[in-house]
Amino acid sequence: MSDLNRAAPRIVACPNGPLLVRGELDLVTPEGDPIxxxxxxxxxxxxxxxxxxxxxxxxxxxxxxxxxx
Ligand code: FES
Structure with missing residues (x-):
């Protein structure tokens, strides 16, 4: 899938909790390795x-x- 076809990610900061990430987004370590x-x-x-x-x-x-x- 090309980057143009990926849905835009949406990040929501939950009160007193985590960041919810919806949509296509690559997670990587500080070294750039994929998670x-x-x-x-x-x-x-x-x-x-x-x-x-x-x-x-x-x-x-x-x-x-x-x-x-
Ligand atoms: S925000 Fe849930 S364990 Fe850290």
Whole structure:
């Protein structure tokens, strides 16, 4: 699929939670290696404590992670 045919990604910052990424978007490590996506919509950790980074594992709830408006 060419880049022109890819749906534009949409990123939503969930209050007190992860970043939800919908649509086509390549995830890569800081070294540029691809990170496999298993779902079209993914949740990226922004609290820093997930055991499956870069993905959210729900731990933000247990630690009381909060965000500001
Ligand atoms: S945002 Fe969910 S575990 Fe970090």
């Amino acid at each position: 496999e996506r298993k779902r079209r919509t993914i949740a990226l950790c922004r609290c820093g404590v997930s055991s499956i980074k870069p993905f959210c594992d729900g731990t933000h709830k247990a630690i009381g992670f909060t965000t500001t408006e």
